[in-house]
Amino acid sequence: MAKPFLIYVKQCPVCGDGLCRVRVCHDLQRGRLTGCILCDECETVWTDPTLKQKFLRGKVEGTPCCPDCGQSLWEPNSHWADIPEVCLLGWYDSVQIVRKENRDQIV
Amino acid sequence: MARRTSNDPQAIANVLRLIPAKWLVGMLVALVLYFFLQPKLNAWFGWNLPSIAAMAGNETPAKPASPKPASPKPAQPKSAQQKSAQQTSAQAELASTKATEPRTTEPKAASTKPSGEPTKSPATAKAQDQDDWKYRILKPLGRDRYESPAGLIYAPGSEEGHRLSHIARHLEDQPDRPGSHGVFDGDMAAFLVAIDDAYKRARGHAKGTKSRLEDGMTVYEAPFDQTVGYLGGTEGARKKNPKLKKLRLVLRDRNLITAFPIQ
Ligand SMILES: [Zn+2]
Ligand SMILES: [Zn+2]
Numbered sequence: 001m002a003k004p005f006l007i008y009v010k011q012c013p014v015c016g017d018g019l020c021r022v023r024v025c026h027d028l029q030r031g032r033l034t035g036c037i038l039c040d041e042c043e044t045v046w047t048d049p050t051l052k053q054k055f056l057r058g059k060v061e062g063t064p065c066c067p068d069c070g071q072s073l074w075e076p077n078s079h080w081a082d083i084p085e086v087c088l089l090g091w092y093d094s095v096q097i098v099r100k101e102n103r104d105q106i107v
Numbered sequence: 108m109a110r111r112t113s114n115d116p117q118a119i120a121n122v123l124r125l126i127p128a129k130w131l132v133g134m135l136v137a138l139v140l141y142f143f144l145q146p147k148l149n150a151w152f153g154w155n156l157p158s159i160a161a162m163a164g165n166e167t168p169a170k171p172a173s174p175k176p177a178s179p180k181p182a183q184p185k186s187a188q189q190k191s192a193q194q195t196s197a198q199a200e201l202a203s204t205k206a207t208e209p210r211t212t213e214p215k216a217a218s219t220k221p222s223g224e225p226t227k228s229p230a231t232a233k234a235q236d237q238d239d240w241k242y243r244i245l246k247p248l249g250r251d252r253y254e255s256p257a258g259l260i261y262a263p264g265s266e267e268g269h270r271l272s273h274i275a276r277h278l279e280d281q282p283d284r285p286g287s288h289g290v291f292d293g294d295m296a297a298f299l300v301a302i303d304d305a306y307k308r309a310r311g312h313a314k315g316t317k318s319r320l321e322d323g324m325t326v327y328e329a330p331f332d333q334t335v336g337y338l339g340g341t342e343g344a345r346k347k348n349p350k351l352k353k354l355r356l357v358l359r360d361r362n363l364i365t366a367f368p369i370q
Contacts, residue, residue, distance in 0.1 A: 011286040014321050015357050017367050019285060041365050042324065042357045056322055062362060063264055076265060092244065098285055 006098040007086055009049045015042035020051060022081035022095060023067035023073050034068035035081060035089040045073070049094035241271070244299050257303040260362045270363055274298065277367040280339030280348075288340030289351060289367035302366045305329035305354040324364065327356040336368030 012018035018041025025034045036055065037046040043064040045055040058065020060072040072078070086092050138357035245253035245261060251269065252262045278298065280290045291298045297365035309316040317328040334350040337343065351368035357365060 006285065014324070014367065015288060015326065016355065016369060017289055018365075041367075043265070043364060044321075044324075054322055062262070062359065068226065074264075096285070098283075100283070 004100055005083060006100055007081060007083070007095050008098075009037055009051065009095055012039040012041060012044065013036045013051065015039060017041050018044075020044075020046065020049075020092060022049075022086055022089070023078055024074060024081045024085050024089075025069060025071065025078045027066075027069045028068075028077060032068075033085065033088070034066055035085070035091065036067050036073070038064055038073055049091050163308055178307075191217055222273050255299060255306075257307045258361055259303065259306055259358070260291055260360075262362055262364075265364075270365075271295075274302075274363070274366050277336075277365075280337075280343070280346050282339060282341070284340040286340050287338055287342040289355075289369050290339040290343075291336040292334060298366075301331070301335055301354060302356060302363065305331075305356055305366075306358075307357070323359060325358045327358065328369065329354055329356075334370075336367075338370060 003007075003026070006021075008019040008021045010020055012020050018039035020037045020039050023036055023038040023045075025036070026032075027034060030062045035048075037049055037051060045058075045066050045067065047053045047055055055065070055067040057070075058072070059070035063072045063074060065071060066073055066078065081089070083092075083097065086095055132367070164346045204354050206281070211228055211329060240251045242254065245255055248254050248260070251264075252260060253271070266308050267273045267276070275295060277289055277291050278293075278295060281288050291301070293301070305316075306327060306329075309318050313329070315330040319326050332352075334352055335354060336351045337348045338351055339348065349370070351370055353369045354366060355369045356363065356366045
């Protein structure tokens with residue numbers, strides 16, 4: 001289901017068209033939530049909203065992976081963060097939040 | 108037997124002598140009229156009146172019919188009966204024609220398709236249409252992976268599940284999406300052709316093209332002589348959707364990650 005808000009840091013410095021968005025991975029085995037920044041266009045992964053450090057070595061080839069567990073960020077245990085999760089990660093001041101009124105095309 | 112046959116004409120002649128001449132003339136006229144009208148009446152009304160030869164014993168009519176067409180009383184119910192019989196047979200014929208219509212047209216329509224291919228419902232036909240451009244341009248490599256003529260690989264991946272579905276996002280504007288969103292002006296087939304063209308030229312360092320490496324990814328840019336799309340998203344809307352004449356491709360090895368028009 002589409003979330004009511006689109007949360008992003010900025011437009012992607014790598015591809016220019018994507019949005020650097022907050023992705024969270026819920027590691028069920030260890031019971032913890034990991035946040036990272038993922039471009040929704042070129043799939044570049046950064047460890048935090050400063051976009052200073054990319055995460056390049058995942059466990060699944062050809063797919064963006066979680067910097068913590070290394071699993072694919074497109075698996076069902078990962079999702080775009082909502083506002084409470086962004087607050088929990090301490091990144092609220094680093095993101096821009098757009099309300100998605102009639103914005104069904106923004107997933 | 109021989110005696111009987113030799114006696115019959117004589118018996119008839121004896122009977123004829125007893126009948127008045129007026130009656131004989133009337134009977135002859137009726138006979139001549141019947142001779143000429145019988146086949147026509149049968150043809151017009153679908154009746155089954157026996158011919159004079161049949162009445163003489165040489166032919167047997169299929170159905171008992173009145174030898175007196177002039178008499179309206181017995182003819183009426185018969186004609187009504189036969190008319191309804193004719194209608195039923197016509198309806199059956201019509202029904203049989205209807206039943207054979209699809210049978211004759213279906214194989215004709217199917218003959219243009221590969222043999223053994225079942226007739227498609229609109230939904231599956233649409234799905235087939237969507238696959239048509241894929242197979243017309245791309246070569247299937249198995250496991251839902253496809254190769255373009257220039258050697259680009261379109262494989263499963265991305266949030267949409269497949270790179271082809273991902274780049275399809277750039278066939279439409281997302282006017283409320285923050286920032287810029289390059290929109291290709293054409294269908295998927297044209298987009299794939301343009302991507303291949305840009306890839307070949309950029310890889311060959313053709314004039315105006317750019318390429319850079321980004322931690323295992325390659326970003327190519329290639330200009331086009333003509334407009335390939337326009338700038339969408341909120342940035343595009345703000346700038347009144349300017350036309351774009353460049354494509355940017357993001358690849359990991361030969362795998363296409365994304366592609367879209369840029370300024
Ligand atoms: Zn990007
Ligand atoms: Zn994880």
